[in-house]
Amino acid sequence: MISDFRDSPPFPRASARTLADGQLRVNLRRATKTIREKRDRLAAETQDFEQLRAAAAAIKDDALRRLDALLEELEANVTAAGGHVHFARDAAEANRIVVGLVRETGARKVVKVKSMTTVEIRLNEALAAAGVEATETDLAELIVQLGEDLPSHIVVPAIHRNRSEIRSIFLEHMGEHGLAAPSGLSNEPAALASAARAHLRERFLHARVAISGANFAIAESGALVVVESEGNGRMCLTLPETLISVVGIEKVIPRFSDLEVFFQLLARSATGERMSPYTSIWSGVTPGDGPSQFHLVLLDNGRSAALADRVGRQALRCIRCAACLNVCPVYERVGGHAYGSVYPGPIGAVIAPQLTGVATDEVAAALPFASTLCGACFDVCPVRIDIPRLLVHLRARSVEHKREKGPSLEGLSMAAAGVVLSSPRRLAWTERVGGRLAAALFPGGKVRCLPGPLGRWTTARDAPVPARESFREWWRTEHVRSRPDGDVAEEATTPAVQAGGVSGGRGAGLGLGHLVAALLPVSPKARGARRRGPRGVPPLPDVPSSGRAAVLEAVNGALCAAPMEHVPITRTYRGVGETNLATPLELFVQRVAEYRAEVSWVAPDAVAAAVTEVLARHGSRKVVVPRDLPEGWMPSGHELVVQPDTGSLSTLELDQFDSAVTGCAVAIADTGTIVLDGGPTQGRRALSLVTDHLVVVVLAGQVVAGLPDAIARLSPRAAQTWISGPSATVDIELSRVEGVHGPRRLNMILVGGDRDSGWPSSVERRTPDLDVPGE
DSSP, rough: OOOOOOTTOOOOHHHHHHHHHHHHHHHHHHHHHHHHHHHHHHHHOTTTHHHHHHHHHHHHHHHHHHHHHHHHHHHHHHHHTOOEEEEEEHHHHHHHHHHHHHHHTSSSSEEEOOHHHHTTTTTEEEHTTTTTTEEEEHHHHHHHHHHTTTOOOOOOOOOOOOHHOOOOOOOHHGGGGGSOOTTTOOOOOOHHHHHHHHHHHHHHHOOEEEOOOEEETTTTTEEEEEEEEESHHHHHHHSSSSEEEEEGGGGGSGGGGGGHHHHHHHHHHHOOOOOEEEEEEEEEOBBSOOOSSSEHHHHHHHHHHHHHTTGGGGGGGGGOOOHHHOOOOHHHHSSSSGSSSSSSSHHHHHHHHHHHOTTOOHHHHGGGGSSSSSHHHHOTTTOOOHHHHHHHHHHHHHHHHHHHHHHOHHHHHHHHHHHTTTOOOHHHHHHHHHHHHHHOOOOOEEEEEOOGGGGTSSSSOOOOOOOOOHHHHHHHHHOOOOOTTTOOOOOOOOHHHHHHHHHOOSSOOHHHHHHHHHOOOOOHHHHHHHHOTTTOOOOOOOSSSSEEEEHHHHHHHHHHSSSSOOOOOOOOOOOTOOOOOSOOOHHHHHHHTTTTTTTEOOOOOOOOHHHHHHHHHHOOOEEETTTTTGGGGOOOOOOOEEEOOOOOHHHHHHOOOOOEEOOOOOETTTTTEEESSSOTTTTGGGGTTSSSEEEEEEEEEGEEEEEEHOOOOOOOOOEEEEOOOSSOOOOOTTTEEESSOOOOOEEEEEEEOTSOOHHHHHHHOOOOOOOOOOO
């Protein structure tokens, strides 16, 4: 069940193969077009989207500028919260750490949250070699794993598969690794998602160890953030005894308040949603709530080397939204597998070469050329990574490394061009002779076939034949009459060209020396000087034996070799209380309804009746509630069993309940999101996760306008669950399916406020039926 990109050919060969797959192009075109349109609509809805992009870029640059200090701050806060921090220099060290931690638990199976970082280090392969079975729990990753396939997109890894292909994979392979798919399984997305839910449910409920990545790691609190849609992330982060998170060092951000920026950008850019259904935030270990052991593995694996590149390091801002993939004309036609890297598309073309090295990896060296440089990727990037500039920068490095290896046709061609272009006389002679020769060889006016290696230019395109009369000749004939022979006075070569060793004289002169220099490989001494950088800048330190010391010294060395200037963070986006939203309660109701959740807006004295009515309508018989749920919210009924949770109920016991009822800490009108932070009326995280049906009571005073207002009310160190509608997935042909692994149904009971002042016409208004059957 393990595949990786090690045998992938370079992009030119790989893309030629995928271009021949017509069904792949259909799947990609439909998916990327859909996500693009949703993203554009949601970005346009946010009036300060560009200000948010600028702030996000500045926050990430500020974090990179002092990354060594922030890593130590993160380590201290994770440790203070009861967690354990490990540093890994490379993939091999990270895998040894994780395998060792799993072995200590005695577990032979682990469940995994979708993580590009663990795919990057080939963790599943390392676990398998140690006799540990890793199960991917994200629906798309499960499809990829069961099909012994490779991910082709950062956000929707199975974007290249259609529903019929997914059905075949489930029928053929699910039974080999657990509960088999139903024999009569249809290819409807809801049926396929239901089969995945049933297949994984037992794994979730019995898992002892889970492995995750993280979207962000917050230095000031030691908290990690995972954003997901299906609820599989919550299952892995909440239910097992041990949680291991493998996180790239570039994921660190300074403050909890910075999330007010990234949360407004990430989901909009990734899937065209205001917020993903689930966001989990935790710091270390919370007694009685979640795993009892937490390990954070901070991974370098080439990131410190990228940090030392003044141009290339902006790629470390990436928040893995994949917006650049969805607008890239190259990706849309060839798919992710053609890139031969876990990170595909435009961002992969700049990240992969920096992590693996253009000098040592043939596949990575080709990636910077897998682009038209159209610039669409920069236009949509939420953290303003100038990908076209990085691609040109990496192309230059790739060419430089080719030159170091020895003479090449490309080097000869460029050197010859330099000789010709450095002299007006040589250029004029070449244009005159070349135009006449081309006209004689290609009388049809098109260059359709060139010989030898030059034929690569004409296999897929026609080129016009150079004009018989060059521009210089035309200009001389039409405009220059000052000299008796009609010639143009030769221009002096620029100092830059002269410095390069090319003379502007009549003969070849030093131009031949320039040509010879271009063909000769760079000496080891020159290569060493180039790596050391500008004079006076110390080289990167040798890596000592300690993983922690090695990573921190590598980061510090990178910042010493290429210092970053202080980056002012301009927060001109709308902050706390800066919204023109006059009716947050009404907008909250409308947004919640857009997620297909049900909303009831009731008076304070009607909460219990409203909760009871909702439970009866959904056929609930067993209900679990926090032990401090107010009496005025408590449902009742003749056949209804209500169980307060004292913390003693096991995961398997919680799974026997039909519904759960909780309160919340804050609700966000702009996104229709509720946040639970373990405070009064909320209970532990598993309570709102395991049952099929969740009812949340929201007080009118808890509803705030926007994300900054919510962040300001929350504690940076509290374990939090952000919920935006029922769990959902769009991994099967982008068809939305609710209720994948978390609760399938979500009810909101909004209490108080002036509900008669303007109930949204698009939302069904529910008033609790006080005559509930069974009372």
